[in-house]
Each structure stands twice: as C-alpha cells, then as structure tokens.
Amino acid sequence: MFNVGDLAPDFELPNQDGKLIRLSDLRGKRVVLFAYPKADTPGCTAQACGFRDGFPRVQSANAVVLGISPDPVKTLKKWHEKQKFPYDLLSDSEHTVLEAWGVWSEKSMFGKKYWGVTRSHWVIGADGRFEDVRVGVSPADSVSLALKQLG
DSSP states (O other): OOOTTSBOOOOEEEBTTSOEEEGGGGTTSEEEEEEOSOTTSHHHHHHHHHHHHTHHHHHHTTEEEEEEESOOHHHHHHHHHHHTOSSEEEEOTTOHHHHHTTOEEEEEETTEEEEEEOOEEEEEOTTSBEEEEEESOOHHHHHHHHHHHHO
C-alpha cells in the first residue's frame, strides 16, 4: 500500500501503559514500526524479542521501535513486562491503523476464514518518510531486514 519515499500517515494509539503515542511526535528520529498478529505467540515473540535483542543497534541509528497489534492494552502490558521490551507496544484494538496501513486482511487456517494482521514492518526516516516497507514478512526476516536498513 505504501512505497519507499511516501510520507507515513500519522496516528495515535495507546501503549502498554495506556499512554497515547503519536507517530508524528517521533519526527527527528527514525522509527521501526512492526505489526504482529497476537502477543505472546511463538512467531510474534520471535519477532518482538529480535527487536529487543537488536535494540542497541536501533539506538545507535537514532531510532525507536514500536510494535502494533489488535491486542488490548492489558494483554500488551503483561507481555511487555514478561519479555522486558525496551520499546512501546501499541494497541489497535479497533484495527483502524492496521486497516489503513493495509495489513488487516482475510486469512485462512484449516479451511476457516478469519481477519487478522499480516506480519509486516516499516522503517520510517527522521523526516517521516518510508525508508523500507515489508508486508508479509517472516519474524526472522522482519528483524534482520529492518536492522540492516538502519545500518
């Protein structure tokens, strides 16, 4: 849906503590925003912990990390504490941002259709423009590609 060079649309969502985080407030820093289906599941934990473990590289690139999912704030808080994430997790329980960013999609498992998050990440430059757009990426590739983009 978005291309490298496009201006990232602004949004405001609550983090794991219920504090509202606005993307535009982070201008001047690079942002790695990753979308994941469900907190505390194997693939999502691999992706989120990969960003946690690579956080020193993120910081050295003058960047921040934000995770976004449809999980409620309470669920994010529990997972955030359990895994000791050094970055915010955002709750998009109405999936407004996930839909607008093109990663809320119909899926199928065991012949049953449902709606959910397509695992993705975006690297947004300090100017608010996309540097990297990856939709439908594996947990391991998400981390390695985003960190590589940061340099």
